Amino acid sequence: MALYHLTWDLGFLRLTPENLALTPVGRAAAHGIxxxxxxxxxxxxxxxxxxxxxxxxPYLLRLARIAAAAGAISLATVFLFPNSWIFFGxxxxxxxxxxxxxxxLVAPLPLVGLAAALVLAGPHLAALAGSPxxxxxxxxxxxxxxxxVPTTNDYVPLFPWFGFVLAGVxxxxxALPxxxxxxxxxxxxxxxxxRLATAAGRHSLAVYLIHQPVLLGLLYGVAALAGPHPRAGEAQFRREYRANCAEAGGGEAACRVxxxxxxxxxRAEGLWRAGGGFSAEEQGRAIALSRTCFREAGGG
Known part of the structure; x- marks a missing residue:
């Protein structure tokens, strides 16, 4: 978990060429975790x-702590990430x-297994039904x-994820007996x-809540000192460009080139930078460059 969050933080702060946590492999790892x-x-x-x-x-106290932590995360992300705040992580x-x-906990085990399977399959069943x-x-x-699929930094809806809890039950x-x-x-x-592993397991909620702010705080300092990776954002830009190019009717090879x-x-024109803030004249130059590249690549 901490390794995944470290990977996400490095990409978010543009300290790596690409945010590997958002790649197919990264998303698969997140789902597995x-x-x-x-x-x-x-x-x-x-x-x-x-x-x-x-x-x-003890159960009610634990539930109250988790619910309070969830509420605190929602509140914090409303201010930190207003466009992608966490409403159900x-x-x-x-x-x-x-x-x-x-x-x-007391239902017949075959019924628990059936419920887990149905919840896990819920999104697919809803899609087959046309998702009202x-x-x-x-x-x-x-x-x-x-x-x-909402825009949020952490989205773990009940279907299919509650199915994993039922499977765990x-x-x-x-197995436990x-x-x-x-x-x-x-x-x-x-x-x-x-002993350290045991303590971390007993206080897993505290570990979960503390490790990410600590990682972000440390990496913000690194980003301030070192600046972004020189090739940060390139892979994502090329993917988005190829997708837009294909939608406009361009061939795969031409769009890639x-x-x-x-x-x-x-980069050569000094128009590759993070944070936006481009003037109308710079936007016009960038569009002209894009059209020229597309034409030279044989796209028309």
């Missing part, structure tokens, strides 16, 4: 088993799922059943590394 987190949420619910021997108080999903999963426009309403985006109910009765159940953490040409000439 989120899925594993949510499976562990389900397993932890089995371990804590609210209501057993009057253990509702991983903590929001964990808070809601921790309540919705309670019946799964109502599901794209802003107030229902937390479900994840609509066709709209099922896995925990099946067997593990507890095996030799694995007697293993205790040893050494400083083991033209995209490379545009980057080189924008």
């Amino acid at each position: 989120a899925g594993s987190f949510l499976v562990l949420v389900g397993i932890s619910l089995v371990l804590a088993r609210p209501g057993r021997s009057g253990r509702w108080r 991983i903590l929001h999903c964990i808070a809601v799922a921790s309540v919705l999963a309670l019946p799964a 426009a109502l599901l794209d309403a802003p107030g229902l985006l937390f479900l994840g059943l609509g066709a709209t 099922g896995l925990g109910r099946v 067997r593990l507890a009765a095996s030799a694995i159940g007697t293993i205790a953490p040893r050494g400083r590394a083991g 033209a995209a490379r040409c545009v980057v080189e000439r924008l």
